[in-house]
Every structure is written in structure tokens, then in C-alpha cells.
Amino acid sequence: MKKVYITSTSCLSSVGADKHLTWQGIQEGQSGIKKVRQLGFIEDIYAGQIADEVIDTQWNKLNISGVFTRLEKMLIIALKPLIDQNKPTDTSQLILATTKGNINDLANTGAKGANINDMIQRIADLFGFKTTPIVVCNACVSGILAVSVGKRMIQMGVCEDAYVIAGDELTPFVVSGFNSFQAMSDEPCKPFDANRKGVTLGEATAAVHLSANRLEGDTVFEVIGEASIADANHISGPSRTGEGLYQSIQGALRESGITAEQIDLVSAHGTATNYNDEMESIAFDRCELASVPTHSLKGYFGHTLGAAGLLELVVVIESMLHNQLVVSKGYEVSGVSRPLNIITTPSELSLNIALKTASGFGGSNTALLIAKRN
Amino acid sequence: MEQHKYSISKWCTVSDETVSRLDQVVFEGEKGDFAAFAKAYYKANEIDYPKFFKMDALSKLAFIGSECLLMDEEFEKPSSDIALLFSNASSSLDTDLKHCESIVEKESFYPSPAVFVYTLANICLAEVSIKHKLQSENTFFVSPRFDIDLMYAQASYILETNRAKQVLCAWVEYLEGTYQFFGYMVSPYKQGEVEHTRENIKNIYKR
Numbered sequence: 001m002k003k004v005y006i007t008s009t010s011c012l013s014s015v016g017a018d019k020h021l022t023w024q025g026i027q028e029g030q031s032g033i034k035k036v037r038q039l040g041f042i043e044d045i046y047a048g049q050i051a052d053e054v055i056d057t058q059w060n061k062l063n064i065s066g067v068f069t070r071l072e073k074m075l076i077i078a079l080k081p082l083i084d085q086n087k088p089t090d091t092s093q094l095i096l097a098t099t100k101g102n103i104n105d106l107a108n109t110g111a112k113g114a115n116i117n118d119m120i121q122r123i124a125d126l127f128g129f130k131t132t133p134i135v136v137c138n139a140c141v142s143g144i145l146a147v148s149v150g151k152r153m154i155q156m157g158v159c160e161d162a163y164v165i166a167g168d169e170l171t172p173f174v175v176s177g178f179n180s181f182q183a184m185s186d187e188p189c190k191p192f193d194a195n196r197k198g199v200t201l202g203e204a205t206a207a208v209h210l211s212a213n214r215l216e217g218d219t220v221f222e223v224i225g226e227a228s229i230a231d232a233n234h235i236s237g238p239s240r241t242g243e244g245l246y247q248s249i250q251g252a253l254r255e256s257g258i259t260a261e262q263i264d265l266v267s268a269h270g271t272a273t274n275y276n277d278e279m280e281s282i283a284f285d286r287c288e289l290a291s292v293p294t295h296s297l298k299g300y301f302g303h304t305l306g307a308a309g310l311l312e313l314v315v316v317i318e319s320m321l322h323n324q325l326v327v328s329k330g331y332e333v334s335g336v337s338r339p340l341n342i343i344t345t346p347s348e349l350s351l352n353i354a355l356k357t358a359s360g361f362g363g364s365n366t367a368l369l370i371a372k373r374n
Numbered sequence: 375m376e377q378h379k380y381s382i383s384k385w386c387t388v389s390d391e392t393v394s395r396l397d398q399v400v401f402e403g404e405k406g407d408f409a410a411f412a413k414a415y416y417k418a419n420e421i422d423y424p425k426f427f428k429m430d431a432l433s434k435l436a437f438i439g440s441e442c443l444l445m446d447e448e449f450e451k452p453s454s455d456i457a458l459l460f461s462n463a464s465s466s467l468d469t470d471l472k473h474c475e476s477i478v479e480k481e482s483f484y485p486s487p488a489v490f491v492y493t494l495a496n497i498c499l500a501e502v503s504i505k506h507k508l509q510s511e512n513t514f515f516v517s518p519r520f521d522i523d524l525m526y527a528q529a530s531y532i533l534e535t536n537r538a539k540q541v542l543c544a545w546v547e548y549l550e551g552t553y554q555f556f557g558y559m560v561s562p563y564k565q566g567e568v569e570h571t572r573e574n575i576k577n578i579y580k581r
Contacts, residue, residue, distance in 0.1 A: 176490075232452055
């Protein structure tokens with residue numbers, strides 16, 4: 001099968017208005033999670049919200065005319081740097097990962113306004129994509145699952161390259177729902193910690209360019225293995241044994257031909273709910289990853305839903321480029337039953353192979369292995 | 375590449391309160407009411423799965439179509455041998471509208487977790503994987519119409535890389551009472567079966 005590389009990355013997050021500012025903010029230990037006074041009828045919650053002024057400032061730099069929603073602007077802001085670097089060809093594939101798209105418009109414009117297909121077509125047309133866009137809508141694994149989908153399209157010879165974008169907004173729709181589940185923390189989330197109280201929600205967009213081709217001399221990240229296996233257990237709770245995540249990681253390892261001990265970094269999903277983090281600890285332990293440096297990045301951004309996997313992959317790639325371990329923000333004392341090597345101090349380490357995972361509602365799981373190629 | 379590697383071993387449609395399998399009508403309900411039709415299908419087929427009644431309409435539709443395609447499959451459970459690739463145009467908008475209604479007015483603000491969980495399109499896929507214990511590859515796509523090229527490429531990848539032995543591909547669309555299920559199984563080729571090609575998927579879909 002063809003090799004597929006991540007050749008460039010970009011993001012817009014609550015930590016920073018672009019990739020470099022996000023990486024810099026993380027290095028300084030900043031979090032995008034702040035107290036939000038009001039979202040719909042829900043008051044005083046912690047969330048990783050991006051200020052409208054930040055979006056407006058970034059948007060105005062782009063000099064793009066036309067009417068776009070807030071989320072579409074966020075996606076375009078993340079995608080534009082990749083387009084500037086590599087213009088799409090006639091066969092280039094555009095892939096969007098989102099859970100809810102323009103759901104904020106539902107109350108105002110009804111089903112039409114929240115149509116995800118219309119939304120991605122507007123973005124495809126703006127950048128002159130000639131192929132039919134693909135939308136992956138698979139709960140909280142969407143962001144990295146979209147990378148797998150793009151990789152598979154390239155490997156099946158459908159296209160030579162794919163632009164994968166992911167985005168979800170912090171909306172009253174989602175916040176009220178998570179609140180009704182009583183899954184939200186009343187303080188910034190603390191993944192894998194003994195005192196974790198649940199999810200902190202957030203919003204972000206991210207983009208990566210996948211290609212069968214790499215330029216000589218560029219450092220790229222090969223997608224060496226991936227798999228997405230369902231728990232087949234419960235629609236809203238994770239498997240107690242971590243079976244789906246375990247199988248997903250095993251599937252990714254099988255494809256890559258490497259062993260668990262060759263993995264230098266695990267970037268977990270780590271939502272900070274009791275059940276999720278416990279499930280992940282079991283799956284990682286079963287995969288013999290207990291001693292590998294591990295983090296969750298939710299303490300920086302909150303849970304950005306369909307964007308989470310891709311945003312975190314962008315940060316993992318920065319981490320690998322700089323050979324710099326990112327601290328798992330919010331973690332102090334282990335609150336899971338299995339041993340994990342959670343990163344608590346920033347340190348340098350040669351990082352060549354990383355595992356990124358995500359798990360979500362519906363018992364969905366995705367594991368993605370990337371390897372640095374100089 | 376080897377010819378006749380995979381076939382479309384069976385297919386099913388659910389629309390207008392009618393279930394068809396291999397172009398033959400296998401169940402017909404009273405016209406005009408999906409909920410009554412779904413319940414009638416459940417009873418007629420002596421399905422014993424109380425979770426069915428908690429599902430939203432999209433999940434019920436996916437459940438019925440998948441039941442029709444999987445009821446005669448024999449496999450050990452749990453199984454990783456049957457992958458699921460589902461898609462539709464409206465995502466979970468039908469249930470999104472219901473959740474939205476419960477949060478727009480301060481006086482009647484009452485979001486329900488039982489509704490909210492169905493505001494993700496892939497939950498209908500999860501319901502099928504749970505019912506049939508399919509611990510397998512699964513993805514939910516959204517596209518304006520059934521994207522044959524996408525389904526063909528993704529199903530072929532799964533089979534050619536031995537990630538599963540069969541793939542259940544389906545279009546599961548439900549919005550405000552208007553609905554359509556179209557699903558088919560891609561399996562190792564057997565003599566006389568319809569070959570898994572884009573053209574054949576198109577022909578079956580049109581029938």
C-alpha cells in the first residue's frame with residue numbers, strides 16, 4: 001500500500017489564534033479554559049471558548065468576501081495556511097470532521113441552516129475543490145477518523161492528497177445536552193486525576209494536509225497505522241474493559257508492523273469523566289503502554305468534540321518536531337485503576353512514533369499511529 | 375487485481391412503510407406513520423429487544439434495515455468480521471430539532487439526556503453494532519446523496535486489507551417523517567452473485 005504523509009498542519013484554538021500561538025501558549029502552560037458567564041440558559045460554566053474578536057481579527061487578515069457562519073470562518077482560518085502552502089489540484093479531496101456543524105443556526109433557520117453538506121460545499125467552492133467533499137460525523141472520534149478516511153482514499157488510489165479539516169463550536173445546544181447528562185465539571189477538567197469531576201467543553205478548528213508525496217528534505221509524519229473499532233456495548237457509556245479502544249490500538253499496531261514498546265508518546269482522549277479515563281487506562285495497560293509518556297490535552301482546550309482528535313494531533317506533531325513532551329494539564333494524582341506514565345513536567349525526549357487515540361459516544365474508538373520522517 | 379473478488383450478496387430497502395429484500399417485498403405496514411410501521415415490523419418478526427422502543431426514528435430505521443440484512447447471517451459474537459459504513463444527508467437533524475425545542479424557551483427549558491444522546495448521527499450505527507455485537511470497523515458519513523464512489527472505496531479498503539470479511543454499507547436518512555434506508559452486504563464472491571462494482575451498486579440503488 002502507498003505511504004501517506006501529513007505534510008502540513010494548522011489550527012485555531014482557545015489557547016492561540018494559530019498553530020504557533022497555540023504551541024507557544026501550551027509551552028507556557030496556558031489554558032484556553034475560562035469561566036463563561038452565560039451560554040443559552042446555562043450560567044457560569046468553565047469552557048474553552050474562542051473570543052469573537054480573535055476570530056474577527058484572523059478572518060479580516062484573510063480578505064475573503066462572502067457570507068460565512070462563525071464556524072465556517074473558523075474552519076477557513078484553519079484551512080487557509082495549508083491552501084497557501086499547497087494549492088488543491090483537480091483530484092484533491094476535502095474532508096470535514098464535525099459532530100454538529102452549524103447547529104447554532106438550528107433555532108433561527110431550521111433544518112436548512114444546519115445542513116452540514118451546504119456548509120462544506122461553501123468551503124469547497126471558496127478554495128476551488130473539484131471533487132465531492134467527504135463529511136465524517138462519528139461523534140468525538142471524527143477528527144482523527146477523518147485522517148484514517150483520507151489515508152484510505154489515497155491508498156485506494158482515489159486521490160493523491162486530502163485536506164482534512166475538523167471543527168465544532170461551543171453552543172447552548174451541546175452545553176445543555178452535556179449538562180443534562182451531568183457530565184460537566186464545575187472546575188477546569190482534570191484528566192486521569194483522582195479528583196476529576198467530568199468534562200469541560202470547548203471549541204476549535206484544525207486542519208492537516210495528507211499526501212502520497214513528500215518534498216525532499218521536509219520533515220513529514222507518516223500515518224503508519226490506524227483502526228476504528230466499536231465497543232458494541234453501550235450508546236453513551238464506554239466499555240468497562242476498554243475492548244474497542246484495545247482492538248483499535250492493536251489494529252493500528254498490526255498495520256504499522258511495530259510493537260507497543262516502540263511508541264514514544266501516547267496522546268490519549270482523556271475527557272476527565274470517571275468512566276472514560278478509567279476505560280482508557282485499562283485499554284492502554286492491556287496494550288502494554290503503561291510506561292510510555294502519556295497526556296490528555298483536554299486541560300488546555302476542553303473537549304472540542306469533533307475537532308478534538310485533529311487539534312490534538314496537530315499539537316502532537318509540534319511536540320514531535322520539537323522533541324518536547326507536553327504536560328498533561330490538570331493532572332496531579334492518579335485516579336485510574338491501572339498504572340499510566342502521565343507527563344507532569346515539560347522535558348525533552350526524542351519523539352519518533354506517537355499514538356493518538358479518541359473515544360466517543362456510541363462506543364466509537366479510533367487509534368492513529370504516526371512516525372516522524374526526516 | 376483478481377476479478378470477482380467481492381460481491382453484493384444481498385440488499386434491502388426500507389421506505390414508504392415497506393421493507394424489500396433482494397427487490398422482493400418482505401413486509402408492508404400501514405401507510406403514513408413510520409412509528410406504527412416500525413412497531414408492526416418489530417412484532418411481525420418476533421424481535422425481543424426492548425431497547426428498540428427507546429430509540430429515535432433514525433436508529434429504528436437503521437435497526438430494521440440492518441435486521442433484514444443480518445438476520446440470516448451466522449457468526450460468533452462478538453465479531454469483528456462485519457464492518458459498518460453508514461451515511462445520510464441530514465445527520466441527526468430530526469432529533470436535533472427535538473432537543474432544540476427543549477432548550478429555546480426559558481420557561482420550558484428541559485433538555486433530556488435520553489433525547490440528547492441521539493443528537494449524533496453515528497448512534498444509529500452504534501445501535502446496530504450493539505444489537506449484533508459487531509466489534510468492528512465503523513464510520514458514519516454525511517453526504518447530500520448516497521455517495522457510491524466513497525462507499526465503494528471505503529468498503530474495498532476494509533476488505534482488501536482484511537479488516538473485516540464483510541461490510542454492511544447503508545444509506546439511513548430520516549427527517550421529519552420522510553425517510554429511506556438502502557443497504558447492502560459486500561461479501562467474498564460466490565458464483566452467480568452480483569459483483570461488487572460501482573455500476574452494480576448504482577443499478578441496485580435505482581431499482
